[in-house]
Amino acid sequence: MKFIKTILFYSFLLSFIACKQSTIKKDFVLKGFVFGTSYKITYLNADENYKKSLDSLFLLVNNSVSTYIETSDISQINQGNTNISVDEIFSEVFKKSKKIHKETDGFFDPTVGNLVNAYGFGPKDEKINLTDIQILEQMQFVGLDKIKLIDNKIVKEYPEVYLDFNSIAKGFGIDVVARFFNDKNIANYLIEIGGEIRAKGTKKNDEPWIIKLVNPVDVENGFKVINLSDKSMATSGNYRKFRISEDGKKYVHTINPKTGFATESNLLSVSVIGAVDCADVDAYATAFMAMGLEKTKEFLKNNNELKVILIYLNKNGDLEEYTTYK
Known part of the structure; x- marks a missing residue:
């Protein structure tokens, strides 16, 4: 009997330790x-x-909204398949795009996909040196108002309209991870994908999540320190992603949805910070690059919940910074 009690005791002890571990x-x-x-x-x-x-x-995100996967929902829709019933991921990204498209007066527009491809910045890698006439021809297929979501299906005004969510999908992917962590009751995290970031809570010892942003205007100090706890941040710029054609013309990856041109403005980089979804700041950063410096400043007057760091060239060709982040 004593032996049995000893075995039971050790069994209980091992179970208790395993449970604790x-x-x-x-x-x-x-x-x-x-x-x-x-x-x-x-x-x-x-x-x-x-x-x-x-x-x-x-x-799941890739299979829904990645233009780099031929079998994804968005790729099949772009290929002309009208029978695709989109999932919740596609639906949310589409509705969010519609919202920001309206807020930015069309400067955020995922229907510039054909032009993105033609200029050589999309999955098709076409690299065509478009003439003004060719740009004008493509512009009739640009405009998010030319697409509707009806009963979970995309309805286009023209079959040639090409959707490209790459300027919002990366931020949305971060939001998907954040929601997963929130469901798991994880209170402290930092999610970074390709330079876009979302943070919640604090690091160890209750220190805020801090990131260092390269400051090309103040090279001696090198970095701008940003507190990202409970915020999202996205950066867009044309100083790295561009191509030079054989005739020496420079094309940048930000396409102006109003003109169809991929020409560089004096605004070189935009960082957007806000207590919003990362998909939102991702889209706003793209819109601001298309808007340019002055239009972005004007937009921010009525949307001061968004903080920005703008790097631009002044009239003398020198780098300057405009920021609302304090």
């Missing part, structure tokens, strides 16, 4: 590649490594 919280840093770029995701005080779960979520 399973509830030990850990901090995780996940790294990898997605959406054609790298990611780094840090989350604290969690039960387990969620990499497999996050990979599954990334796959």
